[in-house]
Amino acid sequence: MDLTAATADETAPGTPPPLGEHLRSPRLRTAMLVQQEALQAARDYLRGEGFTELLPPLVGPVTDPGGRGAKALDVDYYGHPYKLMTSAILYKQASLRGFPRLFYIAPNVRVEPEETATTGRHLVEFHQIDVEIADASREDAQEIAAGLLTHVTEHVWTAVPELLTGLGREEADFADVRAGKYDVRTHEEAVARLLSLGHPQNPDGEIDWTGERILSLESDRPFFVDDYPKGSRGFYDREDPERPGVLRNFDLIAPHGYGELVSGSEREADYATLVTRMRESGENPAKYAWYLKEAREGIPSSAGFGMGLQRLVRFLTGLDALWQVSAYPKLPGVVAP
Amino acid sequence: MTTRPTAPAAPARPTAPALTAPGFPEEPVRARARLGTAAVFPDPAAYGSRLFGPTAAAAGDALDRMRIVPPVFMPERLEKLIDLAREPEFDDVDLTTRVGGFTARLPLYLSAFGSTRAGSGDLAVHASRQAARLGIPMVIGENMVPVHGYRRGGAGGGDATRSALLARVEAYLEAAPDGTGGIVVQQSTEDADSEVWNLLYSDPAFRPLLETGRLAFELKTGQGAKPGLGGMTVVDRAEAEQLARRFTVREVFGPDAPRSLRCATPGTFTEEILRQQLRFMRNNFPKARTWVKFHPGRDIGHAARTAWAAGADAVTVDGAEGGTGWAPGVFLDQVGLPLAEALRRIGTPTGCLLATGGVWEGGRAVRALALGAGAVGLGRAALVAVDEDPEHGLERLVGALALELRLLVSALGKYAPAALAPDDLWSPPPFPDPYAGPDPYAGPAPYAGPAPDPHRAPTHPRAPGPAPVHAPTSAPASVHAHAHAHAQTQAPAPVHAQAPTPAPDQAPPTASAGPSAPGPAPADGPGRSA
Numbered sequence: 001m002d003l004t005a006a007t008a009d010e011t012a013p014g015t016p017p018p019l020g021e022h023l024r025s026p027r028l029r030t031a032m033l034v035q036q037e038a039l040q041a042a043r044d045y046l047r048g049e050g051f052t053e054l055l056p057p058l059v060g061p062v063t064d065p066g067g068r069g070a071k072a073l074d075v076d077y078y079g080h081p082y083k084l085m086t087s088a089i090l091y092k093q094a095s096l097r098g099f100p101r102l103f104y105i106a107p108n109v110r111v112e113p114e115e116t117a118t119t120g121r122h123l124v125e126f127h128q129i130d131v132e133i134a135d136a137s138r139e140d141a142q143e144i145a146a147g148l149l150t151h152v153t154e155h156v157w158t159a160v161p162e163l164l165t166g167l168g169r170e171e172a173d174f175a176d177v178r179a180g181k182y183d184v185r186t187h188e189e190a191v192a193r194l195l196s197l198g199h200p201q202n203p204d205g206e207i208d209w210t211g212e213r214i215l216s217l218e219s220d221r222p223f224f225v226d227d228y229p230k231g232s233r234g235f236y237d238r239e240d241p242e243r244p245g246v247l248r249n250f251d252l253i254a255p256h257g258y259g260e261l262v263s264g265s266e267r268e269a270d271y272a273t274l275v276t277r278m279r280e281s282g283e284n285p286a287k288y289a290w291y292l293k294e295a296r297e298g299i300p301s302s303a304g305f306g307m308g309l310q311r312l313v314r315f316l317t318g319l320d321a322l323w324q325v326s327a328y329p330k331l332p333g334v335v336a337p
Numbered sequence: 338m339t340t341r342p343t344a345p346a347a348p349a350r351p352t353a354p355a356l357t358a359p360g361f362p363e364e365p366v367r368a369r370a371r372l373g374t375a376a377v378f379p380d381p382a383a384y385g386s387r388l389f390g391p392t393a394a395a396a397g398d399a400l401d402r403m404r405i406v407p408p409v410f411m412p413e414r415l416e417k418l419i420d421l422a423r424e425p426e427f428d429d430v431d432l433t434t435r436v437g438g439f440t441a442r443l444p445l446y447l448s449a450f451g452s453t454r455a456g457s458g459d460l461a462v463h464a465s466r467q468a469a470r471l472g473i474p475m476v477i478g479e480n481m482v483p484v485h486g487y488r489r490g491g492a493g494g495g496d497a498t499r500s501a502l503l504a505r506v507e508a509y510l511e512a513a514p515d516g517t518g519g520i521v522v523q524q525s526t527e528d529a530d531s532e533v534w535n536l537l538y539s540d541p542a543f544r545p546l547l548e549t550g551r552l553a554f555e556l557k558t559g560q561g562a563k564p565g566l567g568g569m570t571v572v573d574r575a576e577a578e579q580l581a582r583r584f585t586v587r588e589v590f591g592p593d594a595p596r597s598l599r600c601a602t603p604g605t606f607t608e609e610i611l612r613q614q615l616r617f618m619r620n621n622f623p624k625a626r627t628w629v630k631f632h633p634g635r636d637i638g639h640a641a642r643t644a645w646a647a648g649a650d651a652v653t654v655d656g657a658e659g660g661t662g663w664a665p666g667v668f669l670d671q672v673g674l675p676l677a678e679a680l681r682r683i684g685t686p687t688g689c690l691l692a693t694g695g696v697w698e699g700g701r702a703v704r705a706l707a708l709g710a711g712a713v714g715l716g717r718a719a720l721v722a723v724d725e726d727p728e729h730g731l732e733r734l735v736g737a738l739a740l741e742l743r744l745l746v747s748a749l750g751k752y753a754p755a756a757l758a759p760d761d762l763w764s765p766p767p768f769p770d771p772y773a774g775p776d777p778y779a780g781p782a783p784y785a786g787p788a789p790d791p792h793r794a795p796t797h798p799r800a801p802g803p804a805p806v807h808a809p810t811s812a813p814a815s816v817h818a819h820a821h822a823h824a825q826t827q828a829p830a831p832v833h834a835q836a837p838t839p840a841p842d843q844a845p846p847t848a849s850a851g852p853s854a855p856g857p858a859p860a861d862g863p864g865r866s867a
Contacts (some may be wrong), residue, residue: 230616280617
């Protein structure tokens, strides 16, 4: 394969070429070869850690309500209004009694707001390596997330180093990841840092795309951001009983501007708290009947996370935009086949 | 437009009754005995063509009884004189106002009409277009999408299948001047299932609004017409079946009646739920303004302060006089704080306060503005105006209102609505002057339980003597807080087939005219007694 041509001929336009052309591009081929190595490494790592792989559901009466303005697609399911999965978080929790350590390679569909089309980090259709661990703490989940990223990176650099160097990646840039060196900061510290840099970060919300990029750019190693404020995430992220208003959750941010790879948390499993938290996020608990029935009967406490597969591959390959690492990219707001 | 509420048409009474019950609201009891739960509501046959509201017995509230009292000495007029280098005139009053993050040409906005038939047809589209021309914001009510759908149906997208919500938005956008006005969209619990805000926020049609900062989402916790209840509309059998999955549909009009009652839930709120929902809205829709609408709850002051502290761009309080909505009669007449008391309990707003409830002319608007509102909403008045003239009715109504505003504000020696203050008003006895004694407007104070109700007057002594049997009885005086001031008003006849015979404590029909006369009274037109 002529990797030189792959990088020289293709600059990084803002939008994909016609699909046929995209599918024939050497750069996509390289990205897919890296992706299959990453997938194999992820499965190897998780199964080695005692996880069972399940295949996730695609539609259901409810899905992850998410946030940040992304919406679920409607499906007419025998006359019932169903949703395509934006994430299978509710099913992960419900599966824990039978599968205390489980993961999916889950396809998700989120109709993202159009302003995310230019972040280079959003696709409407994407996949997550979706992990859930019964009776685990946030720190347990972070250990698995870090171990997963380290293992996948190590594997890809061992198995197909020529693909990465062909795309211009420097092995030295991955030294900290491969050595398992991760930093941790709190959301509050991240906000303070951004404000000190003059970036108007909302202290009550997610770190915005620009802020996340700023923090990612000034770091040489991946880092966790802990303790997002209540209201910035879904109802299932557990509120810290010691610190009301603070969630026991985290993101894992890749260095060098690649941004968020992972979101995760300890989960709320208490029925009454779940109902109240649903109301706090404007949700109608009646929609979640099946899930709340499970919660009433007892869902194990857990922690888990989702690692964006395309984001992982983009980080490994160093490509500019997420559509370049998806065979069938759908950018927010762009009607594509 | 016929405006008098009536009870549902009654089946004929089988036999002449043997009993009488003087001094007792016998006729309403008999109506309920015949009609059951249907008697709780106005006549469903009038649904879609009648705007509901408090009956004459409850109209003319404490806000209306306050007088606007210009001072003799006017230092602010001197300031204006210095500014203009000539004597100020009423035309020098600048009515431009910030309304919930928008710029409005007048301290007015178009209130939510919602999914009721009267509020979602052509009239609402006409009202939208005229509100846009006037440069005032427009609120679109809850339950539009679950009831009427969102996208146009069919490839052609003909008028017949056009979504009620989008038709209003398009009419507004076509006519809105640059930089003024804005569109506010409510979302109920049932709307949340349809993800209405998400639909709009991601719809390219709304991009011009977002980019000019003229889209807001309003979290609705209740409404003046039925505090504590969710939305209600009357639906026929086909609609009922279609909506049954999303809403509760009840056969309150009888098992064989052609119509049913569609009920939405009011939603559960606590201080923390409100705070978190507002935060969630701001996080998820950062380019949209955040409004909150409250029913006139007894803890309205606490609720409003909570909303402002959580970052709400506007808090709307709907007085019990408000609402175009279908509601049980007992709610229309007897539930919720009147607007004046709601405003008193809020005190000095710490954010943008909006008030609705029976506003249609400048006097009531000025009084609400003086009591802290930044702008007032037009609901029933706007619908009636466009019903009178679909092309320009609302514009003319508002033109008159705006002239009155300029006249009144300048008479008070002021030249902007924001300069109005509580001391521009005087309350006649027996309603205590709210500005005597400890100043309730001194500043935001923590909610300390319900204030003593200054409107609860001594019970009007009923005239002695038995009420004639079968007369359309006025409700017992004790249930009407304002009965002393409305000795001549009359509760609606529960059965309109009955001949109006005055009760003993009412003036004979010939002795009074207009709203206070027994018989057909414009009880729920723009809600102010003449």
